[in-house]
Amino acid sequence: MIKVLVSGALGRMGRTVIDAVKNDSELELVGAVDIFDGEVDGMKVEKNLSDAIEKFQPDVMVDFTRPDSVFKNVMTALEKKVSPVVGTTGLTDEQKNQIRDAAEKNNTPAFIAPNFAIGAVLMMLLLYARC
Numbered sequence: 001m002i003k004v005l006v007s008g009a010l011g012r013m014g015r016t017v018i019d020a021v022k023n024d025s026e027l028e029l030v031g032a033v034d035i036f037d038g039e040v041d042g043m044k045v046e047k048n049l050s051d052a053i054e055k056f057q058p059d060v061m062v063d064f065t066r067p068d069s070v071f072k073n074v075m076t077a078l079e080k081k082v083s084p085v086v087g088t089t090g091l092t093d094e095q096k097n098q099i100r101d102a103a104e105k106n107n108t109p110a111f112i113a114p115n116f117a118i119g120a121v122l123m124m125l126l127l128y129a130r131c
Helices: 012-022 049-056 067-079 093-105 116-130
Strands: 002-007 027-033 060-063 083-086
Touching (some): 002 012, 002 049, 027 049, 049 067, 060 067
Parallel strands (some): 002 027, 002 060
């Protein structure tokens, strides 16, 4: 079972990812993070990504947040050896290079999907390849 944490959980795409995770027998939703207070399926939504990663110990963090927070979120996940799957746009080429370097340094896969319609399929491939 692959443990998934969703960052940006209360947004439209975050909720879609949560539904997809819940409907896949090989995935387990272990945590949700957002800047707003809320609840997902009886689970309290956390506000601090670093604390949520420590608490839930996910294998994968799916990020559907905002351009001003995605880079920090990805770097936090990689530092904690959690594979980020990014659906948020707005990363610069320099940030993508830094993400690649951090992923290699931490031996942790990272996936950035500029078009998540195709990325959804690739995310599943990434998740299954990790097992």
